[in-house]
Amino acid sequence: MKRWGRILRGSRPEDFVTLSDNPERKIVFFIPDSELIKLEKVSGYEKLKLIGWTDSEIRKYLSEGKDFKLITFPADKDLGKPATWKNLLKLIAQVYPDQPLTKAFFTNTLNINSQFTGTGYTKCDNGQSGIKEIVGLNRNICDIPNYKLIDLVVELPN
Numbered sequence: 010m011k012r013w014g015r016i017l018r019g020s021r022p023e024d025f026v027t028l029s030d031n032p033e034r035k036i037v038f039f040i041p042d043s044e045l046i047k048l049e050k051v052s053g054y055e056k057l058k059l060i061g062w063t064d065s066e067i068r069k070y071l072s073e074g075k076d077f078k079l080i081t082f083p084a085d086k087d088l089g090k091p092a093t094w095k096n097l098l099k100l101i102a103q104v105y106p107d108q109p110l111t112k113a114f115f116t117n118t119l120n121i122n123s124q125f126t127g128t129g130y131t132k133c134d135n136g137q138s139g140i141k142e143i144v145g146l147n148r149n150i151c152d153i154p155n156y157k158l159i160d161l162v163v164e165l166p167n
Contacts, residue, residue, distance in 0.1 A: 011042040011084040013143060016060060016161065018075045025078060025158070028147045029120075035104040036097070036119055039089050039143040045081065047140065053077060053163035061124030061131035061139045068165065077161040082153045089145030094127035097144050104146065 015028055015037060024030035028037045040048065040060065048056045056079070057067050070077075090096040101108065101119075108114055115121040124131045124139065131139030150156060 012045060012081045013039040013041055013084045013089065014045045014048075014079055014081040015039050016056065017078045017080060018070055019078075020074050020076065025150065027149050028080070031118075031120070033118055034120065035147050036100050036144060037147045038092055039145055041141050041143055042084055044140040044142075048079075053161040054166060056161065057163060058133065059140055060142075061122075061133060063124075063134045067163065071163065071165065077163050079159045079161055080150065080153075080156055081159070082156040089143035091129035092125070092127070092142040092144040093129050097127070100144060100146065 017025055017028065017030070019025050019030040044059075048059060051059065054067065057077070058064075101110070105114075105118075108118075124133070126132050129141055131142055133139045150158070
């Protein structure tokens, strides 16, 4: 059975109730099965790097005392589509119908950053292509059937 996943971050139990620690965020990104396999073989830090996080982001979250978890759940094509600009804009129109599409909205609400390419793949901070990604709606974790939540240990390399 194929699974999708997502790396979550937070410092309180309530940060892990939904697929984002930001209660205003209605759209999130998932990691498809083919990419989860790659993540199994690397450290927590390398997992974050592969999905497009920068060293400065990782350092910031660690300095804030954030914990990291990997949630996996059965893949469902009705819950997400490849993370292209077309699919993202369709979701935005659906869940934020009156929202002006400003840089602040993309950055602060959707957490779209320089690693998002709109092609269905992330871009690593070294400029290389990252991993495939799926875009879908945020939801309560308890509403996801057969999910698994795994604690990740994230340590900066020496």
